[in-house]
Amino acid sequence: MLERDERIRIMATASETCAVLPSADLQWLLDALSAKGYRVVGPIVREGSVVWETISSVSELPIGWRDQQEPGRYRLEQTGSQEIFGVVHGPQSLKPFIFAPREPLFQIKRSKDGFTTSPTLPQSEKVAVIGARACDLAGLVIQDRIFLNDTYRDPYYATRRDGLFVVAVNCTRSLQTCFCASMETGPRAKRGFDLALTEVDDRLLVEAGSEAGRDLLSNLSLSTGSEQLSAEAVTRIDACAGGQVRRLDHSRLPQALYDAHEHPRWDEVAGRCLACTNCTMVCPTCFCHTVEETLDLSRQQTAHARLWDSCFAQEHGYIHGKNIRPTIKDRYRMWLTHKLASWIDQFGTSGCVGCGRCITWCPVGIDLTEELPALLTPGTQPSITSQQLEGT
Amino acid sequence: MSKPEAQRERPRLAVFKFASCDGCQLSILNLEEDLLAVGEALDLAYFPEASSDMKPGPYDIALVEGSITTAEDAHRILAVRQQTKVLITIGACATAGGIQALRNWADVEAFKQAVYPSPEYIQSLSTSTPISEHVHVDFELWGCPIDKNQLLRVITDLVVGVQPRLPGDSVCLECKRRGNVCVLVAKGIPCLGPVTRTGCGAICPGMGRDCYGCFGPSEGERKGPGLPPNTVSLATRFHRELQLIPVEVMRRFRGINGSVSPFRTESEAWEKKT
Numbered sequence: 001m002l003e004r005d006e007r008i009r010i011m012a013t014a015s016e017t018c019a020v021l022p023s024a025d026l027q028w029l030l031d032a033l034s035a036k037g038y039r040v041v042g043p044i045v046r047e048g049s050v051v052w053e054t055i056s057s058v059s060e061l062p063i064g065w066r067d068q069q070e071p072g073r074y075r076l077e078q079t080g081s082q083e084i085f086g087v088v089h090g091p092q093s094l095k096p097f098i099f100a101p102r103e104p105l106f107q108i109k110r111s112k113d114g115f116t117t118s119p120t121l122p123q124s125e126k127v128a129v130i131g132a133r134a135c136d137l138a139g140l141v142i143q144d145r146i147f148l149n150d151t152y153r154d155p156y157y158a159t160r161r162d163g164l165f166v167v168a169v170n171c172t173r174s175l176q177t178c179f180c181a182s183m184e185t186g187p188r189a190k191r192g193f194d195l196a197l198t199e200v201d202d203r204l205l206v207e208a209g210s211e212a213g214r215d216l217l218s219n220l221s222l223s224t225g226s227e228q229l230s231a232e233a234v235t236r237i238d239a240c241a242g243g244q245v246r247r248l249d250h251s252r253l254p255q256a257l258y259d260a261h262e263h264p265r266w267d268e269v270a271g272r273c274l275a276c277t278n279c280t281m282v283c284p285t286c287f288c289h290t291v292e293e294t295l296d297l298s299r300q301q302t303a304h305a306r307l308w309d310s311c312f313a314q315e316h317g318y319i320h321g322k323n324i325r326p327t328i329k330d331r332y333r334m335w336l337t338h339k340l341a342s343w344i345d346q347f348g349t350s351g352c353v354g355c356g357r358c359i360t361w362c363p364v365g366i367d368l369t370e371e372l373p374a375l376l377t378p379g380t381q382p383s384i385t386s387q388q389l390e391g392t
Numbered sequence: 393m394s395k396p397e398a399q400r401e402r403p404r405l406a407v408f409k410f411a412s413c414d415g416c417q418l419s420i421l422n423l424e425e426d427l428l429a430v431g432e433a434l435d436l437a438y439f440p441e442a443s444s445d446m447k448p449g450p451y452d453i454a455l456v457e458g459s460i461t462t463a464e465d466a467h468r469i470l471a472v473r474q475q476t477k478v479l480i481t482i483g484a485c486a487t488a489g490g491i492q493a494l495r496n497w498a499d500v501e502a503f504k505q506a507v508y509p510s511p512e513y514i515q516s517l518s519t520s521t522p523i524s525e526h527v528h529v530d531f532e533l534w535g536c537p538i539d540k541n542q543l544l545r546v547i548t549d550l551v552v553g554v555q556p557r558l559p560g561d562s563v564c565l566e567c568k569r570r571g572n573v574c575v576l577v578a579k580g581i582p583c584l585g586p587v588t589r590t591g592c593g594a595i596c597p598g599m600g601r602d603c604y605g606c607f608g609p610s611e612g613e614r615k616g617p618g619l620p621p622n623t624v625s626l627a628t629r630f631h632r633e634l635q636l637i638p639v640e641v642m643r644r645f646r647g648i649n650g651s652v653s654p655f656r657t658e659s660e661a662w663e664k665k666t
Contacts, residue, residue, distance in 0.1 A: 090573070092571065096571065274621065276586035298429065
């Protein structure tokens with residue numbers, strides 16, 4: 001990490017990459033994006049949280065709202081302020097925009113001498129998302145590594161990804177469930193964004209992170225940032241990091257978690273886990289999917305689609321006539337071990353970005369920052385072995 | 393290789409009713425424009441709710457609505473099974489005993505005396521039981537009522553000749569695919585979605601209300617791989633954090649699918665605490 005003074009200097013002096021936008025003029029940015037042909041998406045208040053929706057006006061953003069998150073609980077409160085980005089996040093990361101929950105893959109049609117197959121690529125669309133957080137961007141970078149891998153490039157993901165323009169917001173307030181600082185993914189957006197905003201009272205410090213972002217910023221002709229404002233932004237971001245009450249010590253991973261394979265804590269957490277899949281659905285990096293065939297009564301065609309799936313779903317572990325993860329314990333262990341340990345072996349990074357969504361959106365409030373230390377503390381009783389389970 | 397299209401005989405479909413409200417049969421008629429395609433692909437041989445032209449069996453596919461609540465029906469379902477290749481139960485009544493299975497915890501004689509002026513004319517069993525307790529069932533469609541699109545999928549799969557897929561995933565999986573906000577987490581209401589089977593399209597949480605388990609327990613309690621869902625953990629959450637008193641927790645699990653394990657086990661455990 002750069003020294004504080006260095007970060008302030010960079011923010012304040014690089015005029016082509018940094019500017020100040022009065023909060024009251026945020027509409028300019030929305031309009032500029034629309035003028036460039038982007039569908040502008042932002043967080044809007046719905047059903048007690050925020051979800052991504054197409055917006056045309058700043059007034060649709062959750063102005064004055066703040067979210068309080070804790071294990072298994074999410075509440076919004078209206079503060080009456082003019083704060084635009086007071087809500088840190090809702091259940092959705094950037095994942096739904098690029099790894100679609102339901103993606104038609106191809107169609108097969110009968111023909112005179114057999115059948116024809118035609119891919120159903122999504123229509124390319126320019127989408128600008130306003131309000132993504134550093135953790136969301138870290139998730140995006142990880143998903144890019146998975147889906148845009150040189151050997152197995154996913155054209156569906158790639159098409160959606162090409163049209164994505166991200167306006168990130170640097171966090172100046174942490175939730176109880178946040179632990180991005182310990183995962184070194186936030187609270188300041190490092191990469192993967194086109195523009196990044198830092199809300200400092202009634203001003204937004206705007207930084208460009210890509211060519212497209214610089215291009216847009218130059219069109220807006222804003223005043224350049226001052227060192228004083230940059231210093232204040234850095235102070236607030238640093239305070240946000242310092243205020244995080246949760247952390248994940250990953251220094252002994254991956255090996256320590258492999259060594260904990262038979263720890264009794266897995267039984268304890270399985271007693272609480274519902275295997276409902278919520279943690280994996282809200283996770284910015286989880287990429288499991290299943291495929292589904294939709295046939296036609298005329299017997300002339302079928303559509304093949306990809307759907308979000310989860311390693312917590314019973315059928316996910318069902319292969320070749322046997323379920324390899326029949327119990328909830330098997331599934332929780334699979335998920336946590338992959339997310340925090342084998343992901344490192346597989347992709348060279350942790351699968352966790354510290355957003356805390358799996359903690360908040362777990363209906364029974366299971367907290368991985370509590371589970372991991374417990375699992376890495378030597379257990380007192382032997383765990384049930386897989387042979388014993390098969391015998392039951 | 394299957395027969396050429398023109399020579400193929402249309403499978404014969406029958407729809408039978410037992411103790412039920414007819415809502416699931418109406419879901420078939422609610423297929424609207426798809427009903428024409430169903431009519432073309434299948435011979436609707438026996439469907440009294442739709443047509444008075446009732447042709448005798450045997451049938452390739454029988455859709456059975458309703459639970460068994462009389463001795464006569466217990467006999468009739470055997471005859472349905474005998475003349476049917478693929479028997480599919482449609483809805484909570486046929487699949488789990490339905491809301492009328494609440495009688496399984498009550499005194500049916502007392503109900504008769506209270507409701508009817510001449511209770512001696514009522515011939516009824518003391519229980520309401522699902523079809524699978526009487527005959528072999530090939531596929532079970534859950535829901536109160538069933539989801540018409542799921543029914544169409546299953547019929548289409550059978551007509552084309554592939555194994556119908558009826559996932560036992562939780563409602564949450566579909567809820568999150570739809571982009572719904574979790575009502576349990578964001579509103580603190582006791583949603584049964586985490587332990588309830590998908591297939592409905594997560595319509596209740598999609599309208600901001602709680603799932604009340606009309607698709608029955610998730611996972612593979614009765615068929616296929618898997619274990620019962622963790623109702624104990626969810627019920628404990630309802631009680632401790634959402635402040636439901638034991639009788640309220642009991643009632644959550646004792647609804648439309650109350651008599652099917654593990655919902656039954658869970659409601660009985662909380663009944664003991666009331």
